[in-house]
Amino acid sequence: MRGIQLSLNQTQKLRLQRALDKLDSLSSKRNSNASVTVADTIPVNHEDGVLKGHGTTELGGQVVATLCGVVERVNKLVYVRSLRSRYKPETGDIIVGRVVEVAQKRWRIDINANQDAVLMLSSMNMPDRIQRRRTAIDELNMRNIFEENDVICAEVRNLQHDGTLQLQARSEKYGKLDRGQLLKVPCYLVKRRKQHFHQLDQYGVNLVLGCNGYIWVGELNEAKDIMMVDQPINAQPNSTNEGQANTPAEIRQNICRIANSIRVLATLGFNITMEVIEEIFNLSRSLDFVVHDMLGAEFCVLVAEREAERRSSSTKRKG
Amino acid sequence: MVGLSIGEKLFIQSGIAQDLRCDGRRRLTYRPLYVETGVIPQANGSARVRMGETDVIATVKAELGKPSPSQPDKGKVFIHVDCSSTAAPMFEGRGGEEFSSELSVALQRCLLGSNSGAGAGIDRASLCIAEGKICWDLYVDGLVVGSDGNVLDALGAAIKAALSNTGLPRVHVTVAAPDGEQPEVDVSDEEFLQFDTSGIPVIVTLTKVGRHYIVDATTEEESQMSSAISISINKKGHICGLTKRGGTGLDPSVILDMISVAKYVGEQFMNRLDSEIAAAEASEAE
Numbered sequence: 001m002r003g004i005q006l007s008l009n010q011t012q013k014l015r016l017q018r019a020l021d022k023l024d025s026l027s028s029k030r031n032s033n034a035s036v037t038v039a040d041t042i043p044v045n046h047e048d049g050v051l052k053g054h055g056t057t058e059l060g061g062q063v064v065a066t067l068c069g070v071v072e073r074v075n076k077l078v079y080v081r082s083l084r085s086r087y088k089p090e091t092g093d094i095i096v097g098r099v100v101e102v103a104q105k106r107w108r109i110d111i112n113a114n115q116d117a118v119l120m121l122s123s124m125n126m127p128d129r130i131q132r133r134r135t136a137i138d139e140l141n142m143r144n145i146f147e148e149n150d151v152i153c154a155e156v157r158n159l160q161h162d163g164t165l166q167l168q169a170r171s172e173k174y175g176k177l178d179r180g181q182l183l184k185v186p187c188y189l190v191k192r193r194k195q196h197f198h199q200l201d202q203y204g205v206n207l208v209l210g211c212n213g214y215i216w217v218g219e220l221n222e223a224k225d226i227m228m229v230d231q232p233i234n235a236q237p238n239s240t241n242e243g244q245a246n247t248p249a250e251i252r253q254n255i256c257r258i259a260n261s262i263r264v265l266a267t268l269g270f271n272i273t274m275e276v277i278e279e280i281f282n283l284s285r286s287l288d289f290v291v292h293d294m295l296g297a298e299f300c301v302l303v304a305e306r307e308a309e310r311r312s313s314s315t316k317r318k319g
Numbered sequence: 320m321v322g323l324s325i326g327e328k329l330f331i332q333s334g335i336a337q338d339l340r341c342d343g344r345r346r347l348t349y350r351p352l353y354v355e356t357g358v359i360p361q362a363n364g365s366a367r368v369r370m371g372e373t374d375v376i377a378t379v380k381a382e383l384g385k386p387s388p389s390q391p392d393k394g395k396v397f398i399h400v401d402c403s404s405t406a407a408p409m410f411e412g413r414g415g416e417e418f419s420s421e422l423s424v425a426l427q428r429c430l431l432g433s434n435s436g437a438g439a440g441i442d443r444a445s446l447c448i449a450e451g452k453i454c455w456d457l458y459v460d461g462l463v464v465g466s467d468g469n470v471l472d473a474l475g476a477a478i479k480a481a482l483s484n485t486g487l488p489r490v491h492v493t494v495a496a497p498d499g500e501q502p503e504v505d506v507s508d509e510e511f512l513q514f515d516t517s518g519i520p521v522i523v524t525l526t527k528v529g530r531h532y533i534v535d536a537t538t539e540e541e542s543q544m545s546s547a548i549s550i551s552i553n554k555k556g557h558i559c560g561l562t563k564r565g566g567t568g569l570d571p572s573v574i575l576d577m578i579s580v581a582k583y584v585g586e587q588f589m590n591r592l593d594s595e596i597a598a599a600e601a602s603e604a605e
Binding site for chain 1: 321323324325326330333334336337339340341342344348350352353354595598
């Protein structure tokens with residue numbers, strides 16, 4: 001595990017080390033001999049014709065790994081899957097991204113991957129909710145839907161042959177994310193699950209866990225403004241009511257608390273799921289931690305210990 | 320610099336107005352501070368300071384030199400800052416040069432006082448060995464490894480930590496020479512004198528967003544600022560230097576108010592920094 005940069009005193013260092021060792025011992029060490037580093041030879045049966053997949057190369061008659069990771073075998077295909085890498089998109093992933101450019105009939109979105117993704121105008125619902133052909137007027141009014149630097153959530157539609165990623169945002173739950181903060185975590189900490197949208201009504205918080213490592217924590221909009229046709233095209237942002245723009249203090253506290261829970265998980269390198277976030281949230285509230293102190297050394301150590309306890313109790317229940 | 324959407328900007332501004340910033344801090348709270356000393360063994364003194372994602376390294380190298388004719392009883396201190404290209408995307412290639420020179424000038428103003436040497440934070444008289452003949456030249460270098468706002472404060476803290484880590488070899492003048500000639504010196508390898516850093520000021524940057532001031536702004540918060548003032552304050556509460564950034568003008572009463580806030584914040588930060596430096600030196604000694 002990479003060195004965690006926190007100023008820990010001696011007791012805290014010991015406690016953290018113990019918690020991390022406990023987690024290490026609990027993690028299933030299946031096929032530990034399947035992990036390879038660069039230039040390791042992969043044991044392969046040369047009589048069966050073997051297909052050399054990603055992360056391998058042929059060197060002097062041997063199959064040699066070019067990545068650090070775990071060897072996977074599927075029938076005749078042998079490839080190396082790296083554990084930490086840039087985001088690798090798959091169809092159906094929920095993504096949170098930032099609009100970089102408004103181009104002809106499409107938006108370019110930055111999703112923290114090798115390339116920017118593309119959201120076509122035709123993959124986006126029109127404000128008037130009518131299914132129709134996109135006209136030239138629609139193209140000119142693209143900025144009314146999304147502008148540069150807007151944060152949006154969408155779904156991966158497909159990966160084209162040249163590597164470009166196409167997104168689609170045709171459902172109600174996708175679209176612009178307003179009033180909140182965007183967090184960036186390593187993308188391998190967010191696993192693919194059934195639910196990536198979490199609307200926490202009791203806290204008034206809208207949480208979107210993007211598979212690409214961007215996580216949105218924001219205010220829950222109860223009344224979503226659907227009919228935007230009547231709004232003037234040159235709507236100035238300052239003209240929106242000042243009172244409406246300010247988030248209530250209670251909800252803001254919850255947003256910051258959840259954001260800090262996610263930051264602590266990212267620092268410690270634990271998987272980010274809704275259950276863990278809620279547990280940390282409740283832990284911080286029950287121990288009366290001020291929101292800012294959640295990023296300090298003491299709370300990190302507590303989280304590590306709590307996670308070790310939780311995992312050991314869940315393995316005891318299973319086994 | 321990554322842009323921010325209108326909703327995010329509103330969130331940041333209203334957060335500052337409501338005294339609850341994005342990471343839960345209050346307006347006058349610093350991020351967790353992490354100090355390491357002795358990171359560069361070849362230098363006479365070095366330190367690394369981390370505040371959130373902002374990561375800076377400061378080193379002090381000492382060489383024997385001749386004092387300038389206008390100030391024969393004082394040593395010379397040169398401060399230079401370099402922004403690594405990996406610190407932020409905008410520092411790629413030569414993009415960081417403007418920011419580096421801005422930081423160098425601000426540090427010189429805050430720590431070295433005016434051209435005549437009056438009001439300096441660093442006591443240069445202690446660097447003199449033989450008046451008019453030999454003095455210590457200190458080359459203080461700063462390297463910005465990670466930039467997430469408030470780089471100037473971090474550099475000020477790192478320089479203070481590096482100077483407290485600096486050991487100057489003891490110098491004996493062996494042969495006293497007549498005027499105009501350089502005396503011979505014997506530079507000891509064993510004995511080291513610790514540089515006295517109790518008088519060195521700490522830099523506090525107050526960023527004005529809307530009608531409120533915040534301390535230790537992140538890059539997102541800095542993008543919303545109208546102006547920022549960096550004040551260097553020493554232990555006695557005296558101001559050693561003042562720098563203003565940002566395009567918006569400030570009313571003089573606002574500046575005086577910011578100075579008094581900075582004094583209050585600076586005192587607490589100085590105490591915290593001193594204890595962190597002591598802890599870092601203790602762990603380095605182990």
